[in-house]
Amino acid sequence: MLAIRILFLREKLETKEKSRMVQIVHILFLGIISWLAAPVLGIILWLFKFRKTAAGVVMALFMVPFILMGVMYNQILDENQKFKEDVAYEQALCAKYGGDKIYKTVENVEGIFRINERHPDYDSQLRDQFGMIDPYGNAQGDPSSAGEFLNDQRIASKRGYIYAETQIKYDSKGPPYKRFYLKPTGKKIGDKYPGAENRLNPELEIVEEQVAQLASHYGYVIDDLSTRELRERWIGGGRIRIIDLRTNEVLAERIGYFRAPGMSVPLHWAASGLSVTDHFCPQGSSLKQFLHSVLKPVQAQITPAYSDF
16 A cells, blocks of 8 residues: 555656656746847847846846746745645545445345446546546546456456446446456466466456346446535545445445646546545545445356356
8 A cells, every 4th residue: 555655656746847847948948048138139239229228138038047947936835835725625525524334235246237337538537627527436446447347356366246237338328238247268377377376267258248137236326526616626526325226225335535636647637546645535445445345246256157147
């Protein structure tokens, strides 16, 4: 967790440093131009007997880079102060409204349904301060493809869901739906990776199918709580609800907030590594971890055929 936090902070600092370096290069370029222009304009004005004006122009042009550096320094101070104020506001929201409420847990859950599909234009969304759909869900690790929920089982044979279902496309309400599920390839993991600890386990692939009916008994939905006021501060908020699809009973809910890097990084709402910082709540728990704590996945490595659904 500490390593993730250090990595996030390093990436953020590197991005800021690059941005500052670009600004400094621009200032130096303008400084060179102004210093080259100063004697030329000074001589011209002096020859036309505008001697007081010449001295003022030369002095002003000589001071240009120093003035710009001072402006940049004040800008850095203002940005740092604003960031601290935003984080303090986010933390106050977390203290008042944030946290997990688990009303009921379920054992041996085979699959889940993501009730709302994510917006397909990922990069464009991350750059849109006021139009980003569900920034908190993205920060919590809601994957662009629901099939990513199965990666741990496919690659490392870890405990997890064996299928995941979602809408056929963004902003649609099925049927039909998309289903991702694990299917044996007929080979062993060791055929490709002889040194792997799980080399004797069956190799699995993630298959995507279009289906008319859901197999999932449980699903989750993320409600965006990011008001315009919060977005002006680059603060995202959301509520995750885990639901029994047969009864509409809410089994658990999480409310959280985070302060995004904003204009200091190219993808302004990006939140890689944020979950272990004080810019994020609840800290240290991703969407997948929250789902697993409520809808506890099957213990065994089950690999059903499509006909089993």
